Amino acid sequence: MAQRLTHRLRTAFLLAVAVLAACAGIVLVSGQAAVVITHGVSMNPVYHQGDLVIVARASSYSVGEIAAYSLPGKDEVALHRIIGGNGEAFVFKGDNNQSVDPLSPRGEDLVGRALLHIPQGGLWLEILTSPPVLGLTTFVLLAGGSAAVTTRHRRKRRRAAVSRHISTRPAQHQVLDGLPSALRISAALGAVLALMGVTLGVLAWSGPAEEASTAQVKSGTRMDFSYTAAVGQSPAYDGTTAHSPDPVFRKLTNTVDVHFTYHGDPGTVTVRAELSTPGGWHSSLPLTGPVTFTANDYDGSVRLDLATLEAKAQAASAVTGLPSGPLSIALTPQVTSTTGTEFQPELKLNLTPLQLALTGAPDTLTVTDTTTTQQATMVPRMIAWNGVGISAATAQVVSAVLLLAALAIAVILVIVARRTAPADEAAAIRRRYASLLVRVQPMPAPQGRPLIDVTTFPTLAKLAERYGLLVLHWNRSGVETFIVQDENITYRYRAGSDPVPAEQPSELADIQP
Structure with missing residues (x-):
């Protein structure tokens, strides 16, 4: 009883593992x-x-x-x-x-x-899904299938010699017929899963997981600007600090701090200010030297002395005679990334004797690189069929799951087939040698024909195969009788009773019809 319970629990566990593995594969693919x-x-x-x-x-x-x-x-x-x-x-x-x-x-x-x-x-997971491990699993399944096919072919050739007189049931169905219908369905399901797993595995492992592709790639580089100025307590502002995008009134301060935050590839940044006037005068003013950063984000700031910038424009005006204002300021942090690309966003400001103001709408405080480049990238290789496709890497995992599920079902069927042994010797003979047997009515012993009792049924089966004959059998009073009739001799084997006494050698059946 305990062994039967253990067997059922083990079978249920293996079946649950197979079902869960198949479900996991479906969820991942979806x-x-x-x-x-x-x-x-x-x-x-x-x-x-x-x-x-x-x-x-x-x-x-x-x-x-x-x-x-x-x-x-x-x-x-x-x-x-x-x-x-x-x-x-x-x-x-x-x-x-x-x-x-x-x-x-x-x-x-x-x-x-x-x-x-x-x-x-x-x-x-990387070890279990590596090519050597999955290849070994596929080899074991294919080797087992080849062995089974070879065995079935041998049985067909052997039984063809004794099937010349009567058509019998195909031998390959005997094992499945001994199983419950639910397990026969499981056998078919396991075969389908194994076929799908091998097919998908061949497609997945026949090429690389990734392949080269050229695509239009948009740069995700971005610069966020802001500025602040300490203006003290005054009716012009709610607090003591002016924030972008509000103007900065010069009667309250002539110093403005400009902040910038870079998002993109690491590299070096240099900040300069481009000054220009409506008359055509312009000048470039370096603010900070090259600064190297290794992260994908960088925060920096520079201080603008408005009085100094205005004085530089007035000095140029005195020499050229051109108007000194209003003064346009284009603050440019130039970023050169480690990949060799350059990003030069601009914060445009307008300086007058009264105020420093942002040129344009507040959304100009964020500058995004919109350039698109042709870039060769590695993309997942896709396996498509009938409009549905999955990546080769996913197919490798799914094929492994399908093969493991098929292997689990095969283990279950082997265990159940071994456990479902016939109840008695006669049933075992009928199950194993079904293609040799022909059921008949009880027969009397022919007069003058020698009757030989053999000790084992395999011996009787060998005699039938040797002479190309079938085994006749019947049941009488719980005794199963099997005979092979040659031209001159009758060979007999009985299952379910003690050997026939020597004084009754002429009877084929216990009771004559």
Whole structure:
């Protein structure tokens, strides 16, 4: 009883593993969930290098949750914590980072919210999905299938010699017929999963996971400007500091601090001011020398002395005779990135004897690089069929899941087939040698024909195969009788009773008809 219970529990467990594996593959392909392998230290101490995190799409996201979003132009995602924003634009930051993420993705653009964390699980997943491991799994399945096909072919050839007299049931159905209908359906399902897994695996591993592609790539480089000035307490402002985009009145101050925040590739930045007047005079004034930064964000500031700038314009006016005002100021932080690209945003200001004011609308305080370049990038290789496609990397994982599910089903069927043994010897003979047997009515012993009792049924089966005959059998009073009639001799084997006594050698059946 205990063994039977253990067998049922083991069978149920293996079946559950197969079903869960197949369901996991479907969920990953549909895009409702994703597997993230962590790299770097931005989320220490929550996640470390090589951890595996399962993320799933959600209808809404909240501040404090860890979520993943795709990085533009890369086959990667960022897995950081939401620290602000809403569904229109979320603000992300790594727990171990000093600054917030430069991108502000929308809620509908998020890959999903972190659900399950497996420490160092990413390292094991990379090992299990590596070409050697998946190739070995495929080889085992194909080798097992080839062995089964070879065995069936041998049985067909052997039984063809004894099937010349009567048509019998195909031998390959015997094992399946001994199983319950539910397990026969499982066998068919396992075969389908194995075929799909092998086919998808061949397509996935026959080429690289990524391929080169040329695409129009928009630069995400951006510069945010702002300025402040200490103006003291006066009726002109609500506080003691003037903020952009409000004008700065020169009766209150002649010093303005300009701040700029750069978002883009690391590199070097040099700040200069371009001065010009309506008469055509212009001059370039360096403000800061080259400063190198290694992060994707950089904050800087410069101080403008309005009186000095105006004096420079008046000195030029005295020499040229041109009007000295109004003076236009174009503050330009020139950024040269490590990739060799240059970004020169401008903050345009207008200086008069009364005030310093922003030229243009307040949205000019943010300058975005809108240039588009042809860039060769590596994109996932897609496997498409009938309008539906998945990436080769995903196909590799799915093929492994399908093959593992098929392997689990095969293990279940083998265990069940071994457990479902016939109840008695006669049933075992009928099951194993079905193609040799012909059921008949009880027969009397022919007069003058020798009758030989054999000790085992395999011996009787060999005699039938040798002479190209079938085995006749019947049941009488619980005794199963099997005979092979040659031209001169009758061979007999009985199952379900003791051997026939020597004084009754002439009877084929216990009771004559």
